[in-house]
Amino acid sequence: MALLLSPSILTADFGRLGDEIAAVTPFVDWFHLDVMDGHYVPNLTFGVSTVEAVRRSCDLPLHVHLMIEDPGRYAPAFRDAGADRISFHPEVVPDPAETIAVIRQSGAGAGIAVHPDSGLEHVEKHLEELDVVLMMTVRPGFGGQAFLGEVIPKIREAAALVGATQRDVDVEVDGGVKLVNIDQVVAAGAQIVVAGSAIFDGVDAPAAAKRMRAKMDDLERGEPG
Ligand code: DX5
Ligand code: ZN
Numbered sequence: 001m002a003l004l005l006s007p008s009i010l011t012a013d014f015g016r017l018g019d020e021i022a023a024v025t026p027f028v029d030w031f032h033l034d035v036m037d038g039h040y041v042p043n044l045t046f047g048v049s050t051v052e053a054v055r056r057s058c059d060l061p062l063h064v065h066l067m068i069e070d071p072g073r074y075a076p077a078f079r080d081a082g083a084d085r086i087s088f089h090p091e092v093v094p095d096p097a098e099t100i101a102v103i104r105q106s107g108a109g110a111g112i113a114v115h116p117d118s119g120l121e122h123v124e125k126h127l128e129e130l131d132v133v134l135m136m137t138v139r140p141g142f143g144g145q146a147f148l149g150e151v152i153p154k155i156r157e158a159a160a161l162v163g164a165t166q167r168d169v170d171v172e173v174d175g176g177v178k179l180v181n182i183d184q185v186v187a188a189g190a191q192i193v194v195a196g197s198a199i200f201d202g203v204d205a206p207a208a209a210k211r212m213r214a215k216m217d218d219l220e221r222g223e224p225g
Contacts, residue, residue, distance in 0.1 A: 001191060001220070002191070002220065003186060003190075003191060003192075003193065003216040003219060003220050004029035004030060004170075004191060004192040004193070005027070005028045005029055005030075005192075005193055005195065005209070005212055005213055005216060006028065006029060006030035006031060006032045006063060006172070006192055006193065006194045006195075007024055007028050007031060007032060007194075007195055007196065007199045007200065007205075007209065008032040008033075008034055008065075008143060008174070008194050008195065008196030008200075009021070009031060009032070009033060009034075009054065009196075009200065010034045010045065010142075010143040010196045010200075011143040011144060011196050011197045011200040011201075011202075012200040012205070013200070013202070017050075017053065017054070017057070018053070018057040020200060020205055021054060021057045021058050022057065022058070023205055023206045024199060024200075024205050024206055024209040025058050025060060026206075027206065027209035027210050027212070027213040028060065028199075028209055028213070029060065029061075029192075030060055030061050030062070030063050030084075030192065031054060031058065031060055031061075031062050031063070032063050032065060032174070032194045032196070033046075033050070033051055033054060033062055033063065033064045033065065033083070034065050034067065034143075034196075035047060035051075035064055035065065035066050035067065035068055035078070036067045036068065036140075036141065037067070037068035037069060039068065039069045040067050040068055040069050040089060040092055040140070041067045041140045041141035042141055043141045043142055048074075048077050048078060048080075048081045049081075051064060051078055051081035051082055051083060052081040052082060054082070055081060055082025061084035061085070062082055062083050062084050062085075063083070063084065063085040063086075063087065063111070063132070063172075064078045064083040064085070064086045064087070064108075065087050065113060065134065065174065066078070066086060066087065066088045066089070066113075067089060067113075067140045067141065068088075068092075069092050070092070070093075071086075071088035071089075071092065071093065071099055072088075072093060072098060072099040072102040072103075075088070075099070075102050075103045075106055075108070076102065076106040078108075079103075079106035079107055079108040080106075083108050084108060084109060085108055085109040085110070085111055085131060085132055086103045086106075086108045086109070086110065086111065087110075087111030087112065087113045087132060087134045088103075088111075088112070088113060089112075089113045089115060089140070090112055090113075090122040090126075091115065091118065096112065096122050096125075096126055097126060097129070100112075100126055100129045100130070101129075104129065109131030109132060110129060110130055110131055110132075111130060111131060111132035111133065111134045111172070112126060112130060112133060112134065113134040113136060113140070113174075114133065114134065114135050114136060114154070114158070115136055115139070115140060116136055116137065116138070116139055116148050116150075116151050117139075119154075120154065120157055120158055120161065123158060123161060124161060127161060127162070127165055127167065127169065128165065128167055130167075130169050131168075131169060131170065132169060132170040132171075132172050132192070133158050133161075133162060133169060133170070133171050133172065134172045134174055135151060135154065135155045135158055135171065135172065135173050135174065135190070136151070136174050136175050137149075137151045137155075137173055137174065137175040137176050137177065137185070138174075138175030138176045140175075143196040143197050144196070144197040145175065145176050146176055147175065147176030147177065147178065147181050148175070148176065149181070149184070152184055152185075152188050153188075155171065155173060155185070155188035155189055155190060156188045156189055158171055158189070159171050159188060159189025159190075160189075162189075163189075170191045170192050171189050171190050171191055171192070172190065172191070172192035172193070172194060173185045173188075173190040173192075173193055173194065174194035175194070177193050177194065177195045177198060178195070178198045179198070179211060179212065179215055182212070182215055182216065182219070183215075183219060186216070186219045193212075193216070195212055198212060199212060
């Protein structure tokens with residue numbers, strides 16, 4: 001099973017964002033863009049214009065992770081800005097099915113983001129309309145947090161739900177993933193791994209991305225690495 005690496009740009013040097021993206025592109029498969037509105041989470045990051053800038057900077061697919069209230073209102077604008085997938089937190093909307101429909105009608109793939117404190121009820125209910133299940137292993141709001149190992153059983157559960165459907169849905173894990181725990185994340189059933197501070201570490205992002213990719217290649221070959 002191909003394992004895919006998706007760096008979150010949250011901890012990248014925004015003064016050199018284009019260079020940072022170009023430097024890691026040879027080693028990664030997606031880019032993960034964490035949009036925060038200061039309401040759903042106590043942090044404010046970036047919006048549509050930054051997604052447009054990233055779209056101009058690279059050809060890789062972009063996954064926009066909306067940690068915002070009223071995601072359905074803004075999803076079409078993020079699609080127009082270049083998002084290939086858009087994930088949202090179902091707790092903040094009255095009708096997740098409607099938000100999923102808005103995302104898919106815009107042409108983007110749809111994902112539900114599962115908060116560490118949330119169950120899989122929304123995933124179970126809407127799985128046939130999803131392209132990705134984004135399992136959060138940190139509390140949403142900030143990069144650089146510690147990995148929450150207690151989410152591992154829930155990742156396994158999500159992978160089992162996905163495995164039981166005919167639909168081709170990715171299980172993606174987001175938050176605190178490092179070289180020391182990525183084997184647990186992959187063993188639990190993740191196909192796509194988000195890594196922010198493990199890659200944009202302020203030291204040598206391309207080297208960090210290369211190391212993460214090499215570890216994932218080992219895991220794909222079934223080697224403990
Ligand atoms: C947290 C974001 C994550 C985070 C990943 O709210 O959704 O994508 O930025 O960064 P690290 O890998 O540093 O936890
Ligand atoms: Zn994220």
